[in-house]
Amino acid sequence: MSVLILAEHDGQHIKQSTRQAVTAAAAWQHPIHLLVAGADVSAVAAEAATIAGVAKVIKVEAPHLVHLLAEDVAAAVQQIAAEYQVIVAAHSTLGKGVLPRVAALLDVGMVSDVVEIQAPATYVRPIYAGNILATVQSSDAVQVVTVRATSFEAAANGANAEITSAAAPAAFAKVRWVSEQRNLSDRPELATANVVISGGRSLGEQFNTLLEPVAHKLNAAIGATRACVDAGFAPNDLQVGQTGTVVAPELYIAVGISGAMQHLAGIKDSKVIVAINHDPDAPIFKHADYGLVADLFKALPELNAALG
Amino acid sequence: MKIMVAVKHVVDYNIVPRVKQDGSDVEISGVKMGINPFDEIAVEEALRLKEKGIATEIVAVSIGAENSKDTLRHALAMGVDRAVLVQAEGKLQPLGVAKLLKAVAGREQPDLILLGKQAIDDDAGQAGQMLAALLGAGQGLFASEIKVNGNEIEVNREVDGGTETVALQLPAIVTADLRLNEPRFIKLPNMMMAKKKPIDVIAGTELGVDFASHLSLLNVAEPAPRKPGVILNSVAELVEKLRIEKVLA
Numbered sequence A: 001m002s003v004l005i006l007a008e009h010d011g012q013h014i015k016q017s018t019r020q021a022v023t024a025a026a027a028w029q030h031p032i033h034l035l036v037a038g039a040d041v042s043a044v045a046a047e048a049a050t051i052a053g054v055a056k057v058i059k060v061e062a063p064h065l066v067h068l069l070a071e072d073v074a075a076a077v078q079q080i081a082a083e084y085q086v087i088v089a090a091h092s093t094l095g096k097g098v099l100p101r102v103a104a105l106l107d108v109g110m111v112s113d114v115v116e117i118q119a120p121a122t123y124v125r126p127i128y129a130g131n132i133l134a135t136v137q138s139s140d141a142v143q144v145v146t147v148r149a150t151s152f153e154a155a156a157n158g159a160n161a162e163i164t165s166a167a168a169p170a171a172f173a174k175v176r177w178v179s180e181q182r183n184l185s186d187r188p189e190l191a192t193a194n195v196v197i198s199g200g201r202s203l204g205e206q207f208n209t210l211l212e213p214v215a216h217k218l219n220a221a222i223g224a225t226r227a228c229v230d231a232g233f234a235p236n237d238l239q240v241g242q243t244g245t246v247v248a249p250e251l252y253i254a255v256g257i258s259g260a261m262q263h264l265a266g267i268k269d270s271k272v273i274v275a276i277n278h279d280p281d282a283p284i285f286k287h288a289d290y291g292l293v294a295d296l297f298k299a300l301p302e303l304n305a306a307l308g
Numbered sequence B: 001m002k003i004m005v006a007v008k009h010v011v012d013y014n015i016v017p018r019v020k021q022d023g024s025d026v027e028i029s030g031v032k033m034g035i036n037p038f039d040e041i042a043v044e045e046a047l048r049l050k051e052k053g054i055a056t057e058i059v060a061v062s063i064g065a066e067n068s069k070d071t072l073r074h075a076l077a078m079g080v081d082r083a084v085l086v087q088a089e090g091k092l093q094p095l096g097v098a099k100l101l102k103a104v105a106g107r108e109q110p111d112l113i114l115l116g117k118q119a120i121d122d123d124a125g126q127a128g129q130m131l132a133a134l135l136g137a138g139q140g141l142f143a144s145e146i147k148v149n150g151n152e153i154e155v156n157r158e159v160d161g162g163t164e165t166v167a168l169q170l171p172a173i174v175t176a177d178l179r180l181n182e183p184r185f186i187k188l189p190n191m192m193m194a195k196k197k198p199i200d201v202i203a204g205t206e207l208g209v210d211f212a213s214h215l216s217l218l219n220v221a222e223p224a225p226r227k228p229g230v231i232l233n234s235v236a237e238l239v240e241k242l243r244i245e246k247v248l249a
């Protein structure tokens, strides 16, 4: 029996979160296979085959997989699932869409957003916006699990795995991909950045002009609170928190952020948290390693200057 | 068009939950509870589709103990037409919830099923996808905008790094994200009226599905607290500290 990981890629490269899932999957001590689905993914499959710990790469190619719809990917996983004891993906948009569907098709339960694998069917996962960690044990014959990528190290290169192909199931007729809008940025990816600087709604229209220069100097990803997104100052995919992206950088700088529980849920694993807020009683200060009680409109330009 | 909306009764989102003394579970007795915020958004969306003349009937369904009726009354007060409680005690998990919702959908025959993208207690985010799989339907997850065009629904969804639009054939499953809408405020008279409205009660065991638990909870714990922080006096001091911490080059 083996572990199957649903690989995630952008058509060119394997995502870091898949390498992190490989590290998580080592806990089962079974051979690890990677499923790479897409329209033209030979290069991606070749890269996948080099990840240390990967024993086999299964390529599923079809023109209709150019945009990965969860319905199609779940069907591709289902058709080979009988060979696997464990099916894993990162807890990303793709993993969240595909794995519950796979679990239901296999009539097994599923464990989401696992931060620690204690034993082959015993997991630790956050509940209640990360305020509580639950240790749960699954009784299913097939384990279907999404892992919180930032809780695991990324596997490096070092393998030379076999690459095989499997036929793609026919396209799921009831869903059609229409369009997408990617927010392109030359900043590091939010989920995996070493430094993240986030702003709250108090930055207002100046969100970008205030954060960009500092982010640039720190080579940081930019994040935002929900309130900031709702107010239209930042795009939705910058949202950090319980229901946004969970980050675990070396340094997290929260600027003009109150520190609501839902936001904190996304930053708890940061190594160093810095808060800049003009209200000394803001809850964020209880969670920050370093706090600066200051007006952000003054402090941010100062920080920018100090970073030289 | 008939819409079914799943609503879960959960601990209020403002409450910081505590672990029971023996670490066996989360202490939820005596804690303020209410409708899962994402489900409230799903209800709101159904109501707007009705106000636009697209939906004709909205049925809210909750699965759980007697107290889930409070959340169904909230949905009734917002304006849904009917409410159904599937009585199921004990620990339900998303697969069980999805199977029970499928059974209710079999009776109700909705054209569209709306759910929240996740329940804020377990943060699982599975029920909608599982229900879609069981019904052989398409899933529009994390919806921030929906448009119904005849027998198809177009869903703009929030994905890592941007948004995506997919078109689903009805009947379909859609799960609501925060940006979909802002739920209406409930007026007191509506709340009073909702108290008098009947709620259909079905015993989960009558629906002929196996909703047994696949997961057991071994223990719960609060995450290790962080070291107390330091308040600094200036930006210069902050930069210095970050250099000492080696998080700045």
Ligand SMILES: Cc1cc2nc3c(=O)[nH]c(=O)nc-3n(C[C@H](O)[C@H](O)[C@H](O)COP(=O)(O)OP(=O)(O)OC[C@H]3O[C@@H](n4cnc5c(N)ncnc54)[C@H](O)[C@@H]3O)c2cc1C
Pocket: A199, A200, A201, A202, A224, A225, A226, A227, A228, A239, A240, A241, A242, A243, A244, A245, A255, A256, A257, A258, A259, A260, A261, A262, A263, A266, A276, A277, A278, A279, A282, A294, A295, A296, A297, B013, B037, B038, B120
């Ligand atoms: C179901 C649900 C899910 C949610 N998910 C998330 C999530 O994933 N992520 C998230 O972030 N939120 C989430 N929220 C929202 C969350 O509860 C808070 O409302 C939000 O995080 C607050 O954002 P904020 O700190 O920008 O705004 P506010 O709460 O308005 O706080 C603004 C802060 O800025 C400070 N400030 C104002 N002016 C200045 C100034 N000139 N200089 C310095 N400081 C200043 C104020 O003192 C205050 O502390 C969720 C809510 C719900 C109900």
Ligand SMILES: Cc1cc2nc3c(=O)[nH]c(=O)nc-3n(C[C@H](O)[C@H](O)[C@H](O)COP(=O)(O)OP(=O)(O)OC[C@H]3O[C@@H](n4cnc5c(N)ncnc54)[C@H](O)[C@@H]3O)c2cc1C
Pocket: A127, A134, B006, B007, B008, B009, B025, B026, B036, B038, B039, B061, B062, B063, B064, B065, B088, B089, B090, B091, B092, B093, B094, B097, B114, B115, B116, B117, B118, B119, B120, B121, B122, B123, B124, B125, B126, B127, B128, B217
């Ligand atoms: C630690 C722990 C403690 C628990 N304690 C209890 C308890 O004391 N009592 C108890 O009854 N259950 C309990 N459960 C079960 C649990 O609360 C849920 O009923 C079940 O896990 C549903 O999954 P979810 O909340 O993760 O759903 P998700 O998949 O995150 O929910 C997505 C959406 O599905 C819909 N949905 C989910 N559940 C329901 C529902 N019940 N009714 C209607 N719609 C729903 C909602 O639209 C929701 O937004 C517990 C589970 C755990 C792990």
